[in-house]
Amino acid sequence: MAVPARPNGMDENEEQEEGLFDEDGEAWDDPDDGVPLHLLPLAVAAKSGDVDALRVALDNHIGSINDPIEDGDTVLHLCCLYGSLSCVQLLVERGANSEVRDEEGAIPLHDACAGGYAEIVEFLINSAGNSSLVKRMLATTDAEGDTPLHHAARGEHLNVVQLLLSMGASPEEMNAYGKTPAELADPGTEYSAMGTLENGSGHARTLPV
Template sequence: MAVPGRRNGLMEDDEIEDDFLEVEETEEVEEDSDIPPHLRPLAEAAQRGDADALRLALDDYNGSIDDPVEDGDTVLHLCCLYGYLPCVQILLERGASIECRDEEGAIPLHDACAGGFIEIVKLIIEHARDPDFVKRMLDTTDVEGDTPLHHAARGEHLDVVQLLLSFGASPKTTNLFGKTPSELADADTQVRRFLETLVATGSVTSQ
């Protein structure tokens, strides 16, 4: 799973100077990039969330839409990771797989849940349609044994946690370290209390 960069604001006095630095840094990144040249338009469009550029890149690309473009991530992984809903919609319309795994064994749903992007989570679940398909995604574990619910709980995204549970995600599943989703949320947080109460009472509606 790639890690999104921080977005820092710039002071007006620094804008011109920083613009020159940004150009130099961008050129340096492109030269040293591990992303093959033919995949860079796809990766760059996904990282920027540029829907128009993504459409053009897809139109010009002759390979599979599910080809890994960066750190084993497909374009769909990246758009879910950065929370770009319009780009995710385009990719699903173009036939991108919602079950492709990155180098850490995560599917796009893991990324969307980790970022708390509930509209993307809803879209992926709606796209799956078949209840058995949805359950299979919810039960999918990455290399550390984490399910999408583990990722949502770690990020303390209560709305995503509740949505996953409503579709049958298990709050009792343990990862390779023996941790349930609730144990990945910080102590005395709303998500931690919610999940602990849920497990204790067996009621998804418990608050």
């Protein structure tokens, strides 16, 4: 899973360590971010959430909409990671695969849950088309054995936790380290998802058939 980065590809702490700032204190752009040149328009549009630019990039793209762009992430992964619902909607409309995995075994739903983007999570689930696909997506584990619910719990995204539980996600699934989602949530935070997970709350919703 790629990590939303500063313009130079580093996070803020790395910038401070490296001293990569211009005279106005802004981070320098790094032109070599590892994205193949022919995929750069897709990557830029996805990361900026510019749905019009994404539409143009898709129209001009020669290849599959599911081509890996960065760290094995497809353009759908990136749009979920950066939180653009309109871009996600366009990609699904164009036939993007919601079950494609990145190099860490994560599907786009993992990224949306990690970011706490409830609208994207709900859209991905509702657009799945049938209950068996929904169940499979909710149960998908990445290289660490984490389900989408693990990612939502780790990020303390209570609204996403509740949504996933209502869709049938299991709060008892253990990851590769023997941790349930509840054990990844920080009980000391104001909006802890711990209680919700331990109680298994979330009213069941009717899944697409």
